Amino acid sequence: MKSATSAEIKSTGDSTSSTHPAKHLVQVEGLSKTFDLSASWLSRLLSGRQASLLHAVDNVSFTIARGTTLAIVGESGCGKSTLARLLVGLHSPTEGRVLFDGTDNAVARPLNQRIQMIFQDPYASLDPRWTVGDIVAEPLLEHGLARPGPELQHRVSALLESVGLSGSDLSRFPHQFSGGQRQRISIARALATEPDFLVCDEPTSALDVSVQAQVLNLMRDLQRDRGLTYLFISHNLAVVRYVADSVGVMYLGRLVEWAPKSRLFSRPQHPYTRMLLDAIPKLRDTGRSRTPVQGEVPDPLNPPSGCAFHPRCPLANERCERERPQLISTDTGSDLGSNRGSNSGRVACHAVQEGRIGFSGT
Amino acid sequence: MVMNLLEVNNLVVEFPTRRGLLRALDGVSLTIAPGEILGVVGESGAGKSLTGAAIIGLLDPPGRISSGEIHLAGERIDQYSADQMRGIRGRRIGAIFQDPLASLDPLYSIGHQLIETIRTHLPLTAGQARQRAIELLEETGIPAAAERINHYPHQFSGGMRQRVVIALALAAEPQLVIADEPTTALDVSIQAQVIGLLKRICHDRGAAVMLITHDMGVIAETCDRVAVMYAGRIVEIGPVQQVIHAPAHPYTVGLMASIPDLETDLERLAQIDGAMPRLDAIPPGCAFHPRCPRVFERCRFERPELLDAGTSRAACWLHAPEVAP
Amino acid sequence: MSQHGNPITRWLDSDVGYSLRNSPVAMTAAVVAFICLFCALFAGWVAPQDPFDLATLELADARQPPAWLEGGSPKYWLGTDDQGRDILSAVIHGARISLVVGLTSVALSLLIGVALGLLAGFIGGWVDALLMRLCDVMLSFPAILVALLIAGVGRALFPNAQTPVAFGVLIVSITLTGWVQYARTVRGSTLVERDKEYVQAARLIGVSPLRILRRHVLPNVLGPVLVLATIQVATAILTEATLSFLGVGVPPTSPSLGTLIRVGNDYLFSGEWWITVFPGAMLIIIALSINLLGDWLRDALNPRLR
Numbered sequence: 001m002k003s004a005t006s007a008e009i010k011s012t013g014d015s016t017s018s019t020h021p022a023k024h025l026v027q028v029e030g031l032s033k034t035f036d037l038s039a040s041w042l043s044r045l046l047s048g049r050q051a052s053l054l055h056a057v058d059n060v061s062f063t064i065a066r067g068t069t070l071a072i073v074g075e076s077g078c079g080k081s082t083l084a085r086l087l088v089g090l091h092s093p094t095e096g097r098v099l100f101d102g103t104d105n106a107v108a109r110p111l112n113q114r115i116q117m118i119f120q121d122p123y124a125s126l127d128p129r130w131t132v133g134d135i136v137a138e139p140l141l142e143h144g145l146a147r148p149g150p151e152l153q154h155r156v157s158a159l160l161e162s163v164g165l166s167g168s169d170l171s172r173f174p175h176q177f178s179g180g181q182r183q184r185i186s187i188a189r190a191l192a193t194e195p196d197f198l199v200c201d202e203p204t205s206a207l208d209v210s211v212q213a214q215v216l217n218l219m220r221d222l223q224r225d226r227g228l229t230y231l232f233i234s235h236n237l238a239v240v241r242y243v244a245d246s247v248g249v250m251y252l253g254r255l256v257e258w259a260p261k262s263r264l265f266s267r268p269q270h271p272y273t274r275m276l277l278d279a280i281p282k283l284r285d286t287g288r289s290r291t292p293v294q295g296e297v298p299d300p301l302n303p304p305s306g307c308a309f310h311p312r313c314p315l316a317n318e319r320c321e322r323e324r325p326q327l328i329s330t331d332t333g334s335d336l337g338s339n340r341g342s343n344s345g346r347v348a349c350h351a352v353q354e355g356r357i358g359f360s361g362t
Numbered sequence: 363m364v365m366n367l368l369e370v371n372n373l374v375v376e377f378p379t380r381r382g383l384l385r386a387l388d389g390v391s392l393t394i395a396p397g398e399i400l401g402v403v404g405e406s407g408a409g410k411s412l413t414g415a416a417i418i419g420l421l422d423p424p425g426r427i428s429s430g431e432i433h434l435a436g437e438r439i440d441q442y443s444a445d446q447m448r449g450i451r452g453r454r455i456g457a458i459f460q461d462p463l464a465s466l467d468p469l470y471s472i473g474h475q476l477i478e479t480i481r482t483h484l485p486l487t488a489g490q491a492r493q494r495a496i497e498l499l500e501e502t503g504i505p506a507a508a509e510r511i512n513h514y515p516h517q518f519s520g521g522m523r524q525r526v527v528i529a530l531a532l533a534a535e536p537q538l539v540i541a542d543e544p545t546t547a548l549d550v551s552i553q554a555q556v557i558g559l560l561k562r563i564c565h566d567r568g569a570a571v572m573l574i575t576h577d578m579g580v581i582a583e584t585c586d587r588v589a590v591m592y593a594g595r596i597v598e599i600g601p602v603q604q605v606i607h608a609p610a611h612p613y614t615v616g617l618m619a620s621i622p623d624l625e626t627d628l629e630r631l632a633q634i635d636g637a638m639p640r641l642d643a644i645p646p647g648c649a650f651h652p653r654c655p656r657v658f659e660r661c662r663f664e665r666p667e668l669l670d671a672g673t674s675r676a677a678c679w680l681h682a683p684e685v686a687p
Numbered sequence: 688m689s690q691h692g693n694p695i696t697r698w699l700d701s702d703v704g705y706s707l708r709n710s711p712v713a714m715t716a717a718v719v720a721f722i723c724l725f726c727a728l729f730a731g732w733v734a735p736q737d738p739f740d741l742a743t744l745e746l747a748d749a750r751q752p753p754a755w756l757e758g759g760s761p762k763y764w765l766g767t768d769d770q771g772r773d774i775l776s777a778v779i780h781g782a783r784i785s786l787v788v789g790l791t792s793v794a795l796s797l798l799i800g801v802a803l804g805l806l807a808g809f810i811g812g813w814v815d816a817l818l819m820r821l822c823d824v825m826l827s828f829p830a831i832l833v834a835l836l837i838a839g840v841g842r843a844l845f846p847n848a849q850t851p852v853a854f855g856v857l858i859v860s861i862t863l864t865g866w867v868q869y870a871r872t873v874r875g876s877t878l879v880e881r882d883k884e885y886v887q888a889a890r891l892i893g894v895s896p897l898r899i900l901r902r903h904v905l906p907n908v909l910g911p912v913l914v915l916a917t918i919q920v921a922t923a924i925l926t927e928a929t930l931s932f933l934g935v936g937v938p939p940t941s942p943s944l945g946t947l948i949r950v951g952n953d954y955l956f957s958g959e960w961w962i963t964v965f966p967g968a969m970l971i972i973i974a975l976s977i978n979l980l981g982d983w984l985r986d987a988l989n990p991r992l993r
Contacts, residue, residue, distance in 0.1 A: 075549035076520075088891055112893035125884035129906045139892045178637055179406075189888065208405035208576060213620035213633040220630075235550060238622040242631060262627070279554040280624060281579035283606055296519050296552060380705060 024063035025197060025229045026087070030096035033057040033082055037301065052301050056082040058253035059096070061327065064246075066196075069223065069230040071244035071261075073237060073276070077300045079253035080233045084201045087231060088117045100197065113143055116190035120202035122182035126174040132185055133170025136160065139192040159188040164218060180211035184218065191222070199231045204239065216243060237280055241265060249273050252300055252308040255327060259345030269330055269347040269357070271313045307350065315351040325350050365436060367570050368394040368417070368538055373430035373440075375409075375416050384641050386412050386425065388594045391668070394538065399561070399571040401581040401602065404591035405617075407638055410574045413591070414540045416440075417572070418455050419447035435537065453483040456531035456569075458560075460543035462523035465530070466515040472499075472526050473511035476533055483534035498529040502559060521552035528560060532567065539564060542574045557584055578621055582606055590614050593639055593649040600674020610671035611678045612654045648678070656680060706987040713983035719976040723969075727783035734776035735764075744771040750954075753961050766961040769954065774961060777947055778969045784943040785973070788854070789924035792861035793916055796923075799862070800869025801912060805900055807870065808877025815874070822867045830864035831929060837863060838935045853938045857930065861923050868919075869912055876908035911985075918981035921974040928970055944970045 038051040057079045064070045072080045085091045119125040136156045140146040146155045157167030163184040204212040247264045249257040257270040268274045295312045310316040325348040351357045375387035394400045402410045432440040476495040499507035502525040545553040589599040598611040609615045619632035636653040651661040668675040726733045748771040752759045765774035807818040841856030930936035931945030944966045951963025
């Protein structure tokens with residue numbers, strides 16, 4: 001009831017982990033989320049239609065080391081937003097689990113204080129009828145971290161100032177602020193309970209470039225000052241290059257590549273990653289002709305057999321059509337199970353495993 | 363010297379509100395040569411979409427053109443009536459907007475919409491128009507065009523829909539195409555395809571393009587020249603390589619520096635402090651001066667015109683002839 | 688945007704208040720509605736005579752025409768009815784009853800409709816399906832029929848009904864015909880708001896669903912409902928008038944405008960037109976001014992038209 005420091009929460013919350021906190025703050029194991037989008041049972045019976053299941057997230061596994069940023073990239077329909085919501089508990093997984101600091105997220109009491117989220121749309125993420133002060137104060141009041149009155153006001157002002165706004169803004173309404181400022185308010189709200197882990201769902205995609213730079217710099221400063229861990233969802237690879245320590249690439253709900261940032265950008269393994277990097281319009285080197293990605297993202301309700309990318313992949317063979325590739329380490333080809341060092345990358349691609357892909361790019 | 367296809371001179375667009383007259387575009391001037399691709403880049407609220415809307419006669423009332431001139435192939439069009447503009451739209455100026463769902467009527471097949479546009483502007487029979495529509499669809503990369511011409515917009519994916527919109531815009535063979543954020547709503551991999559298509563198809567027809575976007579990468583890949591807008595004014599205009607790699611205006615410098623680089627690791631993103639002023643609070647003199655790292659006395663009270671700065675022009679007193687470089 | 692001053696001046700300064708000040712039709716309607724409301728609320732003081740106190744009636748003054756016609760007198764501005772009742776007083780008192788019934792039933796409809804709509808939209812699933820089917824069923828009955836049915840059942844259950852009970856039945860019958868549109872409107876808005884990020888943020892904070900509904904969703908869905916409610920007051924008043932006209936509304940001891948119209952109808956052809964026309968005119972004035980207010984409110988609250 002009284003405000004507990006993060007350290008106290010950490011040490012009393014771990015009932016299953018060892019005496020020291022887990023090296024990886026977040027561990028995701030075999031996470032899947034399937035949505036049933038079928039028509040009602042009766043109409044299916046009458047029309048003879050199949051059940052349509054959307055595998056929004058399909059057997060995804062990764063870890064995030066404490067104090068680092070994992071970026072998840074992908075295009076629309078790849079499942080990254082669903083993944084974000086699974087991690088914070090807005091969806092419950094169909095399969096698999098999320099371990100936070102060694103404790104299973106679903107089993108333990110929802111960790112609302114330690115995990116928070118920042119959303120994409122700065123206009124819809126703040127209640128238009130509440131003052132900014134009330135919005136930022138809500139988590140403090142809900143968890144009893146401050147008493148209503150001067151103490152609360154003081155905390156709220158401090159939070160607003162830590163994100164670059166002024167304390168006097170707490171009596172104003174969201175519509176009086178610009179998109180970038182609203183995202184700062186969202187960040188202030190998310191930081192109110194002093195969380196360890198922030199899931200950021202495309203936090204700057206709706207912002208102008210110069211405003212984006214301000215918000216990204218702010219997020220970086222906050223991470224450094226408070227030791228925050230981020231999961232950063234984005235479709236913009238340039239932004240990812242700036243913010244991430246490690247990067248995961250998703251396609252149709254599956255994790256196709258996962259590597260430290262420097263490695264992903266210098267030696268991308270998966271054909272989809274390579275094509276993605278190649279397709280982005282660049283400021284330099286614009287005269288070079290490039291092969292844009294062929295085709296379009298298939299219907300997620302009806303994904304291709306085997307490797308989901310095979311219809312668009314120049315290196316697809318018969319095995320790719322038949323068998324779904326597992327995520328393997330690119331160094332030795334062994335499975336994900338062993339706890340590899342942070343230097344290795346992981347790819348789900350038969351061509352890589354069979355050595356059919358070169359390192360010179362397309 | 364070849365005559366410019368589009369000439370905009372000192373365009374001023376105002377919105378009467380109950381708090382007074384809001385000047386959304388304040389003296390915008392630009393030209394587009396036949397077959398050229400001009401990019402118009404800027405952040406939200408800078409006025410780039412408004413510029414396109416004003417040219418094509420689609421300003422939302424109560425907004426109106428208060429002064430300035432727009433010439434299309436020598437003909438002055440800013441004073442045209444709604445009917446006259448309707449004759450120009452489609453036939454001489456084509457439009458592509460950001461949201462394909464808004465451009466395509468969901469109740470009619472795309473073939474119907476294409477043929478209707480073609481026949482409104484060109485004297486073709488129904489059969490000829492249909493044939494032409496199929497050719498257009500094939501040209502924009504729609505597979506099985508002869509079949510899909512009968513499909514409805516919702517049966518196409520986002521990227522395909524935008525291709526149909528491009529086909530629609532070019533159906534009547536316009537001389538100028540205004541594309542307002544044509545790829546912003548599309549996935550990255552599709553963006554590349556659609557931008558490539560737009561560039562190629564306009565080149566093949568000799569149509570000029572005014573490409574409005576906030577994405578500098580798209581501009582770099584597609585345009586010949588680019589105009590940078592800020593607070594309703596053009597602050598820099600010039601050849602694409604020049605503006606991007608050797609920007610002359612401090613705002614452009616700041617803008618380019620704040621774009622994350624795909625190819626290098628950056629320690630910190632440069633940022634421009636503050637925000638673009640709201641239209642009812644534009645400072646006197648140069649609109650950028652409160653945020654400018656190189657501001658001096660003249661900037662605060664005297665508004666700069668577009669001055670020569672190498673091969674481009676910038677509205678900045680740093681480039682006044684008497685100022686030492 | 689002014690944050691200072693009292694709430695009233697702040698509201699008048701807002702976009703909505705400005706719109707009201709600038710629309711002569713809306714201002715007139717607002718003024719008229721306010722006058723009617725005032726007179727109705729303070730009927731006892733405003734009306735020159737108490738039309739229900741039989742002792743004050745003078746039979747000798749019966750059937751007098753309005754004051755400006757021959758035979759009329761300034762004592763009875765709008766004339767008298769067959770029992771010597773001052774028409775002006777009767778209209779004012781009748782308006783009060785009509786307004787009380789109308790406002791109460793709309794308030795109750797709002798309460799029921801908004802609550803059910805919120806639940807249906809937020810919980811979804813079978814709760815939503817059930818409530819929507821209920822709405823469909825209710826909408827397939829004409830409002831008057833439902834009101835008649837309930838009124839009839841009420842009479843059967845309470846044959847020697849006291850006045851308050853009779854009023855209660857009447858209000859309930861009008862309430863039950865009106866709640867459906869609030870439920871549907873609120874349900875639709877709730878569906879939209881529920882998926883918005885600020886609601887998800889509240890869930891993430893750990894706020895209970897009921898509190899989210901009450902403190903976040905409800906204030907944001909109330910807008911269109913208020914517009915509806917304003918117009919519904921007029922409809923409710925007219926429904927009550929119809930029922931009273933048909934004789935199944937308010938008890939005859941407290942005549943509403945509808946009752947007065949019916950009673951006056953009998954005298955229409957004997958030349959004493961004022962007994963029915965003035966209650967009718969009052970009804971029209973009330974309904975019209977409220978409708979115009981509602982129209983203006985809908986346009987004023989519509990961000991696209993601003």
